[in-house]
Amino acid sequence: MSRPVLLINPRITSKPRFPLAVMQLATALQPRHEVQILDGNVHADLAERAAALVASQDFAAVGLSVMGGPQLVSALAVSQAIRKAAPQLPIVWGGYFPSICPEAALNGSPVDCVIRGPGEATLPALLQALEDGTSLEGIDGLSWRRDGRVVHNPDRAFSAEALQQPLDYHAVDQPQQYLSPTYLGRRTTGYQAALGCRYRCSFCGVAAMFKGKTALPAAERLDRDLHYLRSEFGADSVQFYDHNFFDREAAMLPLLEVLAHHGLPWWCYARADALAQLSDSGWSLVKRSRLRMAYIGVETPNEQLLREMRKGTHADQTLAAVEQCRRHGVTPELSFMLAPPQDPEGETERCFDFIRRIKRLHPAAEIMLHINTPLPPSMLGGRKPVSPLQLRDTQGRAVRFPDSAAGWAEPAWVAYWCHRNAPWVSERLLERIRGFTTVLGCRFPTITDIRAPRWQRQALSAGAAWRYRFQHYERPWELQMMQRLVRLWDPQLAGL
Numbered sequence: 001m002s003r004p005v006l007l008i009n010p011r012i013t014s015k016p017r018f019p020l021a022v023m024q025l026a027t028a029l030q031p032r033h034e035v036q037i038l039d040g041n042v043h044a045d046l047a048e049r050a051a052a053l054v055a056s057q058d059f060a061a062v063g064l065s066v067m068g069g070p071q072l073v074s075a076l077a078v079s080q081a082i083r084k085a086a087p088q089l090p091i092v093w094g095g096y097f098p099s100i101c102p103e104a105a106l107n108g109s110p111v112d113c114v115i116r117g118p119g120e121a122t123l124p125a126l127l128q129a130l131e132d133g134t135s136l137e138g139i140d141g142l143s144w145r146r147d148g149r150v151v152h153n154p155d156r157a158f159s160a161e162a163l164q165q166p167l168d169y170h171a172v173d174q175p176q177q178y179l180s181p182t183y184l185g186r187r188t189t190g191y192q193a194a195l196g197c198r199y200r201c202s203f204c205g206v207a208a209m210f211k212g213k214t215a216l217p218a219a220e221r222l223d224r225d226l227h228y229l230r231s232e233f234g235a236d237s238v239q240f241y242d243h244n245f246f247d248r249e250a251a252m253l254p255l256l257e258v259l260a261h262h263g264l265p266w267w268c269y270a271r272a273d274a275l276a277q278l279s280d281s282g283w284s285l286v287k288r289s290r291l292r293m294a295y296i297g298v299e300t301p302n303e304q305l306l307r308e309m310r311k312g313t314h315a316d317q318t319l320a321a322v323e324q325c326r327r328h329g330v331t332p333e334l335s336f337m338l339a340p341p342q343d344p345e346g347e348t349e350r351c352f353d354f355i356r357r358i359k360r361l362h363p364a365a366e367i368m369l370h371i372n373t374p375l376p377p378s379m380l381g382g383r384k385p386v387s388p389l390q391l392r393d394t395q396g397r398a399v400r401f402p403d404s405a406a407g408w409a410e411p412a413w414v415a416y417w418c419h420r421n422a423p424w425v426s427e428r429l430l431e432r433i434r435g436f437t438t439v440l441g442c443r444f445p446t447i448t449d450i451r452a453p454r455w456q457r458q459a460l461s462a463g464a465a466w467r468y469r470f471q472h473y474e475r476p477w478e479l480q481m482m483q484r485l486v487r488l489w490d491p492q493l494a495g496l
């Protein structure tokens, strides 16, 4: 057995769910290394805990999982505390932020190496090289510093190996704490069935992580895992973390049969084209399986923009999917990207009109509003920038993305990563979007909030009715006051 490894999921939310990234890595490491996991969503004093742990034990390395946004801020603070407590201990980052911005992740930060893409094969290879004292050059998927300069090794080829390993749910402390009440059930679990996504939408971090590759699990694996989650932890509902649950219909049918057999209410990410094209027998299976909600990236009704993003879906498919969902008792959760740099004001209004059209078709459809924030051009040598646009701010100046992790942890760039603001969005437009969000959210309160009593939702909805009807979104101060009393859960920030 080699020295132990510490894996950390930095804080992102106060509602913990299974930190699958570090759990999956623990499974990959466990034959050789004992693994300890620290979860910042459970421990508010993560930096102090991590520092105390690394000062008292001899770890081979510490690995942190880092999404852009609030988790990056937390990851930086923890990494700094670890570096101070154990200056020689190698610090490794993996996850979406370092995969998309490897150069920035290493620039001026206390991070020694970053692993791009899935880490199940790269992390053990790195630990082996560190233990043997051999060169890091041959390790695909690794970015590191040689003589102070950042070196990016070639990408690692996609592998479906992770689907062969059963996940060790007891790698985390008190696994029961990760199942919580949601509107799906009393003990909802997070679960990922398939790996990757076969599409390459140009704005999407998933495309940067998997580069258009996907692998579906065997139906037996899904069946075995659902049995286990039910019997071991009392799971009564599932939130599927799959990037895109509905792949090709023929491949999906055995998985849907398994879900229909278990009959647990479930939630997933899906695409409008897949749902619109699903056969009648497919839909009746979906209904039997108790799919409750499907998160669909609509992005925009503008066909030209959809083409530019390589989305591969069309506005009429969105409408068809919404209609199918309505007929089969599924709530579509539709995500829009407002204010694209091409025409922030005009495109935002076009999205508002389309949303009103959808609400007429299926009033219970949930709407998620994001600002369109293209991925930063990849800083890897030789790769084409993800966005061909020359982005400009409201003053016409060229937008410069941060070149360090500390820069990306600035509030304005955290907001950018979370799709809450962008340099080309004027204060006036942001106000209009906030106004629309408030009026829409009050007129149609989210069904994912399980705490607010029905009368409170009805009061909100009645209060917003005239504004919604007359499209009067400006300064909805009376609704904002009501919202202070009725604080609805925000699935956009905190998940279900």
Ligand code: B12
Pocket (backbone or CB within 6 Å): 009, 012, 013, 017, 018, 019, 020, 021, 022, 024, 025, 041, 062, 063, 064, 065, 066, 067, 068, 069, 070, 092, 093, 094, 095, 096, 097, 115, 117, 118, 119, 120, 123, 190, 192, 204, 205, 206, 241, 242, 243, 417, 418, 419, 492, 493, 494, 495, 496
């Ligand atoms: C659950 C979840 C959350 C949870 C928190 C999860 C947690 N860590 O505690 C919540 C709901 C809080 C959340 C929030 C956000 N999320 Co989120 N989330 C997910 C979700 C659905 C599942 C994550 C997961 O468990 N995946 C399964 C594991 C096994 O995969 P993985 O995390 O990618 O890990 C692998 C690799 O990345 C790598 N790796 C990861 N960590 C490490 C660490 C080391 C050391 C190494 C070597 C490798 C490594 O190896 C792992 C194994 O292969 C994903 C979608 C998805 N399927 O991944 C989105 C996703 C990660 N989220 C995303 C985003 C953008 C966010 C937000 C920042 C913004 C938003 N509006 O959604 C917010 C932040 C909101 C806020 N608080 O302000 C994006 C990331 C893409 C991007 N451009 O960055 C995703 C991909 C969704 C999407 N399709 O857009 N999220």
Ligand code: SF4
Pocket (backbone or CB within 6 Å): 197, 198, 199, 200, 201, 204, 205, 206, 207, 243, 244, 271, 297, 311
């Ligand atoms: S289909 Fe969804 S997950 Fe896949 S690349 Fe496009 S936006 Fe990303």
